[in-house]
Structure formats: structure tokens, C-alpha cells
Amino acid sequence: LKDYVLSGFPKESDMDVNTSSTIKLMVPEGSNAVLVKNLYLSCDPYMRHCMKKQPIPGSETYIESFKPGSDDMNYEEFDVNAKILMGEKPITGNGVAKVLDSGHPNFKKGDLIWGMTGWEEYSLITATHTLFKIQHTDVPLSYYTGLLGMPGMTAYGGFYEVCSPKKGEHVFISAASGAVGQIVGQFAKLSGCYVVGSAGSKEKASLLIMRVDLLKNKFGFDEAFNYKEEPDLNAALKRYFLEGIDIYFENVGGKMLDAVLPNMRVRGRIAVCGMISQYNLDKPEGVHNLMALVWKRVRIEGILVFDYFHLYPKFLELVLFYLKEGKITYVEDVAEGLESAPAALIGLYTGRNVGKQLVVVARE
Numbered sequence: 012l013k014d015y016v017l018s019g020f021p022k023e024s025d026m027d028v029n030t031s032s033t034i035k036l037m038v039p040e041g042s043n044a045v046l047v048k049n050l051y052l053s054c055d056p057y058m059r060h061c062m063k064k065q066p067i068p069g070s071e072t073y074i075e076s077f078k079p080g081s082d083d084m085n086y087e088e089f090d091v092n093a094k095i096l097m098g099e100k101p102i103t104g105n106g107v108a109k110v111l112d113s114g115h116p117n118f119k120k121g122d123l124i125w126g127m128t129g130w131e132e133y134s135l136i137t138a139t140h141t142l143f144k145i146q147h148t149d150v151p152l153s154y155y156t157g158l159l160g161m162p163g164m165t166a167y168g169g170f171y172e173v174c175s176p177k178k179g180e181h182v183f184i185s186a187a188s189g190a191v192g193q194i195v196g197q198f199a200k201l202s203g204c205y206v207v208g209s210a211g212s213k214e215k216a217s218l219l220i221m222r223v224d225l226l227k228n229k230f231g232f233d234e235a236f237n238y239k240e241e242p243d244l245n246a247a248l249k250r251y252f253l254e255g256i257d258i259y260f261e262n263v264g265g266k267m268l269d270a271v272l273p274n275m276r277v278r279g280r281i282a283v284c285g286m287i288s289q290y291n292l293d294k295p296e297g298v299h300n301l302m303a304l305v306w307k308r309v310r311i312e313g314i315l316v317f318d319y320f321h322l323y324p325k326f327l328e329l330v331l332f333y334l335k336e337g338k339i340t341y342v343e344d345v346a347e348g349l350e351s352a353p354a355a356l357i358g359l360y361t362g363r364n365v366g367k368q369l370v371v372v373a374r375e
């Protein structure tokens with residue numbers, strides 16, 4: 012990141028791809044860091060918050076700003092050798108990587124891991140507590156950026172733990188074809204719910220239709236609609252939810268949330284996972300229909316994936332079972348090469364991605 016992006020939509024030109032030579036591919040003597048070769052990098056909507064100088068109020072404990080520029084790098088956590096190794100400090104994010112060298116007792120050369128790494132070919136990771144060792148390699152490794160990684164855990168915690176679904180309930184999901192949404196929808200179908208998703212795109216009409224088809228055919232949603240072609244979101248929701256919505260999995264916020272509120276059923280639940288429609292606005296939109304929470308006795312709860320990592324083994328067992336039984340599927344949008352990463356990341360905020368957006372740095 013060249014500099015903080017204080018307002019508006021991030022642009023490709025806000026980021027630079029730098030080439031600096033790697034001097035030492037080894038963990039410095041006495042360090043318990045892990046040296047990895049990055050394979051797959053995850054593009055996630057929260058990364059927009061990291062481009063701001065200050066975390067947004069309330070997010071301080073969870074989100075750290077990226078350290079932009081190349082002159083004033085913060086190398087405090089690295090020793091001298093590592094500093095040479097790292098060169099400039101890159102954007103950080105979730106990824107899948109292979110261990111090349113390790114000073115940490117839990118990781119050894121040849122291990123595959125997923126967790127927080129750098130947007131670069133090789134990373135020296137000191138924050139090893141964020142790393143998970145990959146035990147199951149008979150599935151696409153890239154899935155650990157999505158279905159089997161952070162977005163999967165978000166869907167699992169948010170849907171099962173917060174929404175407490177019951178068979179036959181009516182579920183609505185926004186950004187339903189994305190990294191999290193497509194999993195929530197499939198969990199909801201597997202729970203015997205009636206499921207509707209919304210999706211949209213500024214791209215060609217054919218892609219829009221394809222995406223809605225994707226929701227209906229690939230993931231087995233009962234209904235799907237392109238919200239950008241709906242002049243009245245309230246009317247669209249009434250069309251699909253004659254008796255109202257029991258569970259709303261909120262990914263976008265803004266106008267969609269406002270339209271959903273009066274359409275909730277009594278004792279409905281809303282899991283607020285994210286509000287991507289607001290991330291690039293200087294002034295967030297107001298929500299007007301909050302009184303519906305009172306009339307309908309609706310429970311609305313924010314979710315953060317960090318709260319569910321202790322459930323990871325249980326989650327993994329369930330999803331691997333579904334995957335192997337052919338009961339769950341996952342669509343990825345794969346960008347090739349580190350140089351395509353800036354475009355891939357900013358594409359999230361205009362809906363250019365179809366499915367989980369990731370970047371391939373190397374395949375092995």
C-alpha cells in the first residue's frame with residue numbers, strides 16, 4: 012500500500028508491486044518465527060478498513076492498519092536478519108503457505124499452514140499464534156482461504172451459533188454468492204430451511220444472470236434475485252417471503268438492511284456479519300426501520316469470526332464430511348500472480364468477484 016486510503020473506493024494505483032531481492036531464506040538463529048513460501052492469498056472485504064490510518068471506532072482490538080510506504084517501516088518485531096529478508100513491509104492477510112524453515116516447535120519444514128501472512132512470495136511470520144497447520148491435504152489447498160478457512164468459520168459461527176436455525180425456517184442472505192454467503196446458504200439448505208439469496212453486479216447483464224443462475228443451480232438455493240434490477244427492495248423481499256423472514260444473514264447493510272427489517276417475522280434473528288455497502292462511503296447511510304425490531308421482537312447480533320476459532324476442529328470435521336459426500340460445493344474466483352492482487356482486492360467493492368476471491372502466488 013503506497014499511502015493510506017482515507018476516503019472513497021480504493022484503486023489499483025493505491026498499491027504497488029515491488030521487486031526486492033531475497034537475501035536469506037532462513038529463520039534467524041534463536042527466533043521462533045516461521046519462514047514460509049506463500050501459495051494462495053485471500054482477498055477479504057475487511058482489508059478496506061486496514062487501508063485507513065485509524066481503525067474505525069470500535070474495531071481497534073481487531074483491526075490493525077496496514078503500514079504503507081517504503082521509508083518509514085516498522086520492523087520492531089523483526090530482528091536484523093529478518094529486516095533484510097523482508098525488504099519492504101507488504102499488505103498482510105490470510106493465506107495458505109508452505110513452511111520452508113521454522114524456529115517454532117509446532118511447525119516444521121514441509122508443513123502446510125493457513126493463517127495471517129504477507130502479500131509477498133516469502134514471509135517470515137512471527138505472529139505464529141494466527142497459524143493453523145493443514146492436516147487434510149486431499150482437498151484443494153486454496154479452500155483454506157475460503158470454505159475451510161476464515162470465511163467458512165464465519166459462516167459456521169454466524170449461522171449455527173447466532174441464528175440457531177430450525178427446519179422449515181425462512182432464510183435470506185445478502186452477497187449470497189460470495190465467500191461467506193455461498194456457505195451460509197448451503198448450511199441453511201442442509202438445515203432444511205427455505206433459502207433466498209441476493210446478488211448483483213455492475214458487469215454485463217449476462218454475468219448477472221449467470222450469477223443468479225449460479226445461486227439457484229449450483230448451491231441449491233430456493234430463490235435468488237439480482238438486487239440491482241429491483242427498483243423496490245421491499246417489494247422484492249415480499250415476493251419471496253410471503254410470510255416474512257426468520258433469519259437474515261447480513262453482509263451488505265444500508266438499503267438492504269432497511270428493506271429487510273419490516274419483513275422480519277416475530278422472533279426473527281439477524282446475524283450482522285458485515286456491511287460492505289458502507290465501507291467506502293465517507294458518511295454511512297442511515298437505517299430508518301429500526302422500530303421493526305421492537306414490533307417483531309427481533310434479535311440482532313453482530314458476529315466476529317475470532318469468537319469461533321475454538322470450534323475450528325468441529326467445523327472442519329463437518330465441512331470435510333459434507334465436501335466428501337458432495338453435499339457442499341464452493342466457487343472461487345482465482346487471480347493469477349501477485350501482480351494481479353491489487354485488482355483482485357478492489358474488485359470486491361464493486362462486485363467483480365464471482366465467488367471467493369483469491370490470488371495464486373505459487374501452486375507448490
Ligand code: NDP
Binds near residue numbers: 186189284314368
Ligand atoms: P464476498 O465474497 O461476498 O465479496 C464481496 C461482495 O460484496 C461483492 O462480490 C459484492 O457482491 C458485494 N458488494 C460489494 N459492494 C457492495 C455494495 N455497495 N452493496 C451491496 N453489495 C456489495 O465477500 P465475503 O463473503 O468475504 O464477505 C461478505 C461480508 O462478510 C462482508 O461484509 C465482510 O466484511 C463480512 N465478513 C465478516 C466477517 C466477520 O468476522 N464478521 C468475516 C468475513 C467477512 P454482489 O455483486 O453480489 O453485490
